């Protein structure tokens with residue numbers, strides 16, 4: 491069997507002034523349909539992870555962000571490939587969020603973030619975010 495595709499992905503954990511986190515729901519017609527994820531996407535060749543996050547947030551939500559501390563990197567093997575997901579805390583600088591690629595979004599408290607049906611690759615990051623209460627970065 492051919493090796494699975496290895497996909498490097500970055501996700502932005504955007505925290506607002508109420509210590510709530512922006513969660514975004516994937517569309518029905520893509521893989522991981524209707525699962526919740528952090529806005530972001532694939533890192534392109536020649537790009538840093540920070541550059542990829544800034545670009546993706548502009549493309550997906552028309553927002554400018556400041557990328558802060560790294561949370562964690564984890565890998566998860568899906569049927570369509572192996573996703574290496576790196577999450578970073580981020581702050582919204584400008585722009586009203588537009589859902590250009592997601593079907594829904596929610597601001598969730600750290601306490602309740604685990605109630606959503608997350609993409610499986612996100613679970614380790616979710617657990618870390620829940621225990622970092624009060625800290626933006």
Ligand SMILES: Nc1nc2c([nH]c(=O)n2[C@H]2C[C@H](O)[C@@H](COP(=O)(O)OP(=O)(O)OP(=O)(O)O)O2)c(=O)[nH]1
Pocket residue numbers: 497499500501520521522526527528529530531532573575609610611612
């Ligand atoms: N953006 C993001 N993607 C995630 C997360 N968790 C997770 O498993 N993924 C997966 C979903 C996708 O397979 C891949 C991200 O790629 P993408 O967002 O550029 O791709 P996509 O499938 O939405 O669309 P396409 O560009 O391939 O058409 O990583 C997450 O928290 N954020």
